[in-house]
Amino acid sequence: MGAKRYSIFYILLCINLCSITILSAFNYFVFHDMNSKVYLESFIDYNKRVTNLAFRNIDKQIMESLVDIPQLYFSDARLNEPVLLPQKRSIIDSPKAITDLVGKLEEIRKVYPYVVSMDIYYEGTGTIVTGFNKIHFPLDEKEVNQYLPWYFEFEKMGADQYFFELSDGVYPSREPVLTYVKKIFGLKGRGQTIVAAFHISPGSFQEYIDESKGCFVLAAEDGRILYQSGSDKGRSQEVLDNLKGTSTWEEPGSGARSVKMKVSGEPVTVFSNAFTLTGLSYIYYMPDYAFLADYNVKSRIFLMNFGISILFNILVLAGISYLNCSVYHKRVLVVSKQAGITIGEDRRSFDSSLTVLTDTISGLNETVKSSEEVLQQNSLRSLILNRKSDQAYGTLFSGCPFSRVCCFIVYLKERDWESLPLTGVQSGYDSRSGCGSLFLTTMDKKEVVAVIVYDGDEEEKEEQIRAALSENFRQFVEMKGFVSGVPYELNQENLRKSYLSAKEAARYRFIYYDEPFLSWEKLKIPGRKSNGSHLKMFAAIEKDINNENILDFKYHMEALKVSFQTGNYGIDYCQSTLRDLVTLLYQTIQRHQLDMWVVYGYDIREYYKQLADIEAFCDWMNRLCEVLLTNIRQKKKPESEDLKARLEQIIEEQLEKDISLDYLSDCFSLRPDVLSRTFRQLMGKGYTEYIKEKKLNRALELISQDYSMKDIAYRLGYSSPQYFIKIFKETYGITPYQYKKRQDKKKEGESIL
Known part of the structure; x- marks a missing residue:
């Protein structure tokens, strides 16, 4: 029989080991073959979306708002602004005008913190402002060049606006800056032109994009590199040249793209996007060994952990199986011998079950002792909350020698609330205070309810109870404050009334947040005004x-x-x-x-x-x-672009594709519900109704071009030709075939004429 048992044990062990091995191999191959490529695509797509979000933030928050500064502060609608005054006349003899001008420039600096310096040249009056607060009145071109070293180079270009490459850090600040120059034409004809230059710190880009791991490149519309950063920026021009001619470069505003290319023979992943309004292109590239480093490390760690877990499971299973077998036989022999039970040759005995029962009874006795504290807290909580209150009151206060009761709510820090030894606090109060007995329970988070029963109704005794309770709690934790209810004669209903009064007084901690102690009597709650006038x-x-x-x-x-x-x-x-x-x-x-x-x-x-x-x-x-x-x-700023025209253009281009509200939301970086409200305001009708109308207009064109109903339904995204015909008839009152016949008859009549 013994040999037979061991053979079964080993057979079960082998079956378990084979099952673990087969399941582990199956899980590995399913993950590796079916999920690895999906995870890699998801990894690349996630990085593309994160990088594009950084591009959008830089363009929208910095570059686009930079382009908007001239229109915002130098527009025709702000003729009386201090920044336009030097354009009309000299302000050399007007201290107030100078003060107002400097104040306005300081306001611009606060609104646009990334603009580290700003130059303005009022060509009509020859006045120059540099650095937000320095005003110059040059006498000749040499002095103009001294204050505005970029001016004559900009004039040679004959452009209205221009981005200069990153400076060498000499002018206008000690750090390198990126300069945007804009020529602003006044209202009164020639001689009133203003030329403004805004110098921004490339350090502001670091708030949106991590330049330490990859290389970030900012390029102008004509292909010039305005700014580049990163440890591998020497290859920026090569990356830019490879991107030229692609759809990403030729179609600004088409969205973010990720491109794989080789630069100097090394695989590189490039993320890029171009924006129509600013005309700027954003590029971020990383060598594949750096870009896929985390992915490769996680794959290797997965394989290593997978192998370790398989080995560990096998070892644990084998060890536990062997240990259970060995301990079982030894325990049966020892306990049976101590109990005087003779074990036969078959080694079968029920004494092991009796041993487990004995251990369980011993453990149960300890559990009952430790649960008395929890039982008392639960009984007090049930009594306060009016749940099984008769039984709870009898458990706590049966034979209580005291005649009065008062409830307190004590507020603690969260970490103290979680670790507070309620039994220790309660025992310490009972042994040291001499002011009755204390019962504690936890209620809401960070709140402890303290119920004190005592003798006497003197006000002095109540003050002693409060002092004793406060001192006893501070032996264990730091109190944030506590609130006292109304004292009552001890009975079941009055205990709950005292708690409810303390709970009502605790609501006033919202107003008296810095008071360490509040009470019903101190607050005089019944006499407080229930209305007022603010x-x-x-x-x-x-x-x-x-x-x-x-x-x-x-x-x-x-x-x-x-x-x-x-x-x-x-x-x-x-x-x-x-x-x-x-x-x-x-x-x-x-x-x-x-x-x-x-x-x-x-x-x-x-x-x-x-x-x-x-x-x-x-x-x-x-x-x-x-x-x-x-x-x-x-x-209040004027809109910088015609949103309605952009919506109409996108819908017209994408009408025969899968165009949805979510797609348009991504195009404009707006939430769908916001875009839906904006769409109705601009178009005068809802998104669904507008798309339906556009598709049916396109259907009329396709019918005139002799397309079949099936082809038209497929091209315009209808689920079936029958559904298309139904929608067409509901809108125009006739079927597409009837409309086609009318068109054909009309053409025949025109040909006869």
């Missing part, structure tokens, strides 16, 4: 927003906070007032047609409910107002 303050706050006066807004927010703390208002009224204030800000956002999710990234009507106290609310409102005013100012 309409004048709301009107002032709304006026601050409309006037874009952030300082007064902050002042009024501080006044609102003080009025809550000193005005004896109820917490419900305070929270209602704050809700109305958030609603006021939301209405302002709606009035200016701003997309709240795009501007803030969340819904302000819900976000404010998460704020812990009035101080955090005021700080949040101040930041919110600053962002709102910034977006309102930006929205």
Whole structure:
């Protein structure tokens, strides 16, 4: 029998080992053959999207806004601005004009932090401004060249705007800069031209793209390299030459492309994109050994870990199987011998089951002892929450010698709340305070409920209880504060009433956030005002927003906070007032047609409910107002491109392809819901209705060109010819065949004439 058992054991072990080996091999080949290529394509596509996002951010946030500066600050609509004054007359004798001009330039510097310097040449009056705050009145061309070393080179080109390559760091700042020059024509004819140059720091590109791992190249529309960075930038010109003539280079605005090429015989991955508005091309390339390094390392690590896991599983399975077999036989022999049970030659015995039962009973005794603390905490929580309260009250307070009860809510830091030894705190209070007994349980996160039962109703005794509770907690953790409820005679209903009063008093921590101790009596909650009037303050706050006066807004927010703390208002009224204030800000956002999710990234009507106290609310409102005013100012800028024309062009080009709202959203870097609203505003109809109308117009052209209904339905993306015919008839009242017949008859009539 023994030999038979061992043979079965070894057979089962071999079966398990073979199963692990087969399953491991199957998993490996499935992953390697079916997922490896997909993962590599996903890896390349992910890097392409990340790099293109960096390109879009640099072009939109830096280069495009740079191109917009002349139109924004030197446009025909801003004739009375300080920056246009030197164009009309000399300001050498006008200190106020100089002060206003410098102030306006300082404002430009704050709005565009990446512009490290700025030069303006007012050709009509011969005035020069450099570095935001230096004004010069040159006497000859030599001095003009001294202050504006780029001017005469720009004049030779005869262009209206031009990007200069990265400077050598001598002028206009000690660091190398990229210069954009724009010639601005005035309103009063010749002699009133303004030439402005804006110098930007290439360091601002590093906020959007990592130049340490690959090489980043910025190229002008004529193919000049304006800026290049990275350890391998010596091959930038070769990469640029290879890209010329490709669709990426010839079709600006066609989207990001990833290209594999060889540069100096070495495989290189190139990501590129060109943008129509600025006329700039962006290139980022990395050698394949660097680009695929992470991918290759992860593949090798996977294979190594896979092999180790297979070996480990086999060893563990073999070891555990052998150990179980060996320990089983030895244990049966030892325990049976101690119990005086003779084991026969067949070595079968039930004593091992009795041993397990004995160990289980011993462990159960220890578990019951340790669970008494948890049982007490759960009973107190059930009593407070009115769940099985009769049974819980009997468990805790049966035979209690004390006559009064008071509930406290103690607030701790999260790490202290998780590690607080409730039993130690409770035992320490009972042994040291002499002020009754303490019962503890946890409720919400960072909150501990303390229930104290005691004798006497003197106010002095209650003060001693508070001091003892505070001192005892500080022996273990740092308290953030605690709140006291109303003391009552001890019974089941009064205990819950004391807790509810403490919970109500705790709501006022939102206003009195810096108070270490609050109580029902201290707050005088029943006598607090349930209504008030902050309409004048709301009107002032709304006026601050409309006037874009952030300082007064902050002042009024501080006044609102003080009025809550000193005005004896109820917490419900305070929270209602704050809700109305958030609603006021939301209405302002709606009035200016701003997309709240795009501007803030969340819904302000819900976000404010998460704020812990009035101080955090005021700080949040101040930041919110600053962002709102910034977006309102930006929205006032004139549109730099005709969005409607671009939409019509893309739809016309892609009509016979799979064009969707998501595709258009990617083209304009907008969320689909934002683009949908914008589309309806521009086109006067919804996206679906507009596409339907365009497709049917194209269908009329194809019918006139003798295309079959099947070909027309296929080209225009309809699911079937029958569905196309149905849509056509609903729109025009006749079928495509009837329309074709009418067209043919009309042609025959014209040919006869």
